Amino acid sequence: MTLDIDRSASEHEHEALNLSALSHSDQLKLQTALKEGWRLTPATMAVKITQGRWIAARHLLYISTIVATEVAKGNARLIFTFPARHGKSEFLSVNTPIWFLEKWPSKFVMTITYGAELATDFSLKVRDTFQNEDLHHLLHTRIRADKKRVDRWLTPQGGGLTAAGIGGPLVGRGADLMLIDDYIKNDEDSLSVTKRKKTWEWFKSTAYTRLEPDASLIIIATRWNQKDLIGMCMTELAHENWRLINFPALAEINDPLGRAEGEALWPERYSRERLLQIKKTLGTYWWDAMFQQNPRASMAGLDLSEYLKKIPESEVPSNADLKTIRAWDLAATEDGGDFTAGPKISRHKETGKIYLRDMKHVQKSSGKVKLLVYGTATGDGHGVQIWMEQEPGSSGKTVIEDYKDLLKAYDFEGEKATGPMEVRASPFLAAIEAGDVFEVEADWNDDFEEELDGFDADAEFDDQIIACALGYNKLVFGLKGSLTWGRETESNVIPIRGNPGHSMSKDTPRAGLTW
The missing domain is CATH 3.30.420.240 (Nucleotidyltransferase; domain 5)
Structure with a gap:
C-alpha cells in the first residue's frame, strides 16, 4: 500500500481495516492482481515488456481496453478504423497476439494482412518476443523448438500463431482469435472491383470458416473504398453484431475519445498543421477515405x-x-x-x-x-x-x-x-x-x-x-x-523533393507514392 500524505491517518486506518477483513487467500489474490496489473490489456503488457519504448497513445489505450474486455467474453466482432501511420498494426498484429497467447497459450491466433510477407513479419516479432530470454522472467509462454516456422509456430500447450496473406491457403488451421490488419495494399487494389470481390469471397469461404466456436474476430484498417472488406461486413454480415469505432485523423462530432472538433488524433506524431498539409496533398477523395475513414462513392461531385x-x-x-x-x-x-x-x-x-x-x-x-x-x-x-x-x-x-x-x-x-x-x-x-x-x-x-x-x-x-x-x-x-498510394516499409521509401508527404520506392520498378 502506498502512503498518501494528503490523506488523514484515520482514512489509512480505515483502508487497512478493510484489507484485514479479507481472508488470507483473498489478500494474496489482491496482492497478485496489483502486482500483475500490467497483464490486463495488450497495451499495458506492451508498455511493460518494451520498458516504455512502445508509445501508449490514447487511442491505442482506448481500443486496448475494449479488446481485452470483449475477447475475454468470447465471440467478439470488432472493427477499428484508423488513418495511416497511427500505430494500429503494431498494436493489433504484434501486441495483441503477445497478450492473447500469454494469457491463453493453448489457443490459436491467426494474423492476416494483404500479403503473406507482411503477416510473417508480424509473426516474427511475436515469436521473437516469446523467445527473448531477457523477457522470460515476465512472459511464461514458450515456443516449441520443433514447431517454430515463422508463418506457423506452436506453444508447448498446443496453441500457436498462423500468419497468412489475403487469398492464401488456410486449410486445416483454426483460429480462436482472428486478426485482419490492412487488407488493402494500395489505391490501385482499392479501386479494382475484381480484387475487392476476390477479397470478399476469400474472407467468406476461407477465413471466416476457420473461426473456432466462440472465436473473436478483429479487423483494423485504413479505409479506402465504401465497398471494401469493412463495408461489406457491415452490410452483408450485419447480423454478426459488429462493434465499429472510427478514429478520424481530425476529430468530428461525437468523437469516441471526446476530442474537440478538428483536434488531431495523435498530435505528438502528426500535428493538426501536418495533417492539413497532407490533406492538401491528397485532395478530398483520398483524405476522406484514408484519414477520416469516410470513403466516398466516387470522385464525382467534388466540384x-x-x-x-x-x-x-x-x-x-x-x-x-x-x-x-x-x-x-x-x-x-x-x-x-x-x-x-x-x-x-x-x-x-x-x-x-x-x-x-x-x-x-x-x-x-x-x-x-x-x-x-x-x-x-x-x-x-x-x-x-x-x-x-x-x-x-x-x-x-x-x-x-x-x-x-x-x-x-x-x-x-x-x-x-x-x-x-x-x-x-x-x-x-x-x-x-x-x-x-x-x-x-x-x-x-x-x-x-x-x-x-x-x-x-x-x-x-x-x-x-x-x-x-x-x-x-x-x-x-x-x-x-x-x-500509386500505398504501403511500403520505411526503409524502402524516400521523399519526393518539393512534395511534402510524398515518397517513392527505391527498389520497385514502378514508383509508389506511399504513406
Whole structure:
C-alpha cells in the first residue's frame, strides 16, 4: 500500500481495516492482481515488456481496453478504423497476439494482412518476443523448438500463431482469435472491383470458416473504398453484431475519445498543421477515405472546377521560367466514342504552380489526328516535350512507334497506361483542389470543367483529365511508370523533393507514392 500524505491517518486506518477483513487467500489474490496489473490489456503488457519504448497513445489505450474486455467474453466482432501511420498494426498484429497467447497459450491466433510477407513479419516479432530470454522472467509462454516456422509456430500447450496473406491457403488451421490488419495494399487494389470481390469471397469461404466456436474476430484498417472488406461486413454480415469505432485523423462530432472538433488524433506524431498539409496533398477523395475513414462513392461531385484559378494568357509567366509538356490521350474514332485530348501544361520552375494553357479536344479519324498532333508540335516548337499515352497490347506499341517516326525531330515519348485512371489522375486533381492549377481563359474552358466535375470511373468522357494527369505526373514527378498510394516499409521509401508527404520506392520498378 502506498502512503498518501494528503490523506488523514484515520482514512489509512480505515483502508487497512478493510484489507484485514479479507481472508488470507483473498489478500494474496489482491496482492497478485496489483502486482500483475500490467497483464490486463495488450497495451499495458506492451508498455511493460518494451520498458516504455512502445508509445501508449490514447487511442491505442482506448481500443486496448475494449479488446481485452470483449475477447475475454468470447465471440467478439470488432472493427477499428484508423488513418495511416497511427500505430494500429503494431498494436493489433504484434501486441495483441503477445497478450492473447500469454494469457491463453493453448489457443490459436491467426494474423492476416494483404500479403503473406507482411503477416510473417508480424509473426516474427511475436515469436521473437516469446523467445527473448531477457523477457522470460515476465512472459511464461514458450515456443516449441520443433514447431517454430515463422508463418506457423506452436506453444508447448498446443496453441500457436498462423500468419497468412489475403487469398492464401488456410486449410486445416483454426483460429480462436482472428486478426485482419490492412487488407488493402494500395489505391490501385482499392479501386479494382475484381480484387475487392476476390477479397470478399476469400474472407467468406476461407477465413471466416476457420473461426473456432466462440472465436473473436478483429479487423483494423485504413479505409479506402465504401465497398471494401469493412463495408461489406457491415452490410452483408450485419447480423454478426459488429462493434465499429472510427478514429478520424481530425476529430468530428461525437468523437469516441471526446476530442474537440478538428483536434488531431495523435498530435505528438502528426500535428493538426501536418495533417492539413497532407490533406492538401491528397485532395478530398483520398483524405476522406484514408484519414477520416469516410470513403466516398466516387470522385464525382467534388466540384473541382471551383478551385481552378482562371487567368488571361498575359499573366502566364515567361517560357524561360516554365517547363512545358504537351500530353496526348488518343482516340481514333471519327463519330462517337472517346475524344482525342491534348493539353499543353506548364510548371513554374520555382513555385511549382501549374498552368493549363491550351487544350486540343476532337473526334477525328486516326489520319486526321496525326495531322493535328504534328501541326500542334510545329506550333508549340521544339522547347515543348511531347508525351503520349500508350494503349495496352501490340497495337498500342505500334501507334507509339508510328508517332516516334512522325515526330522524330521533337522530344517525344510514349507512356504505357497502367493502373486505374482514378489513381493516375489523383495527383492532378489534388493539385487543383489545393489551388495550385491556373487555367488560361479560352473557349475550351467550359467543356474541360464539365468533364472535370463529372470525372470518375464511370464517366462517359475522361480524355481531357487523363491527358492532363499524364502531363502533370511527368512535370511534377518525372517518373516512368504508374503512381500509386500505398504501403511500403520505411526503409524502402524516400521523399519526393518539393512534395511534402510524398515518397517513392527505391527498389520497385514502378514508383509508389506511399504513406
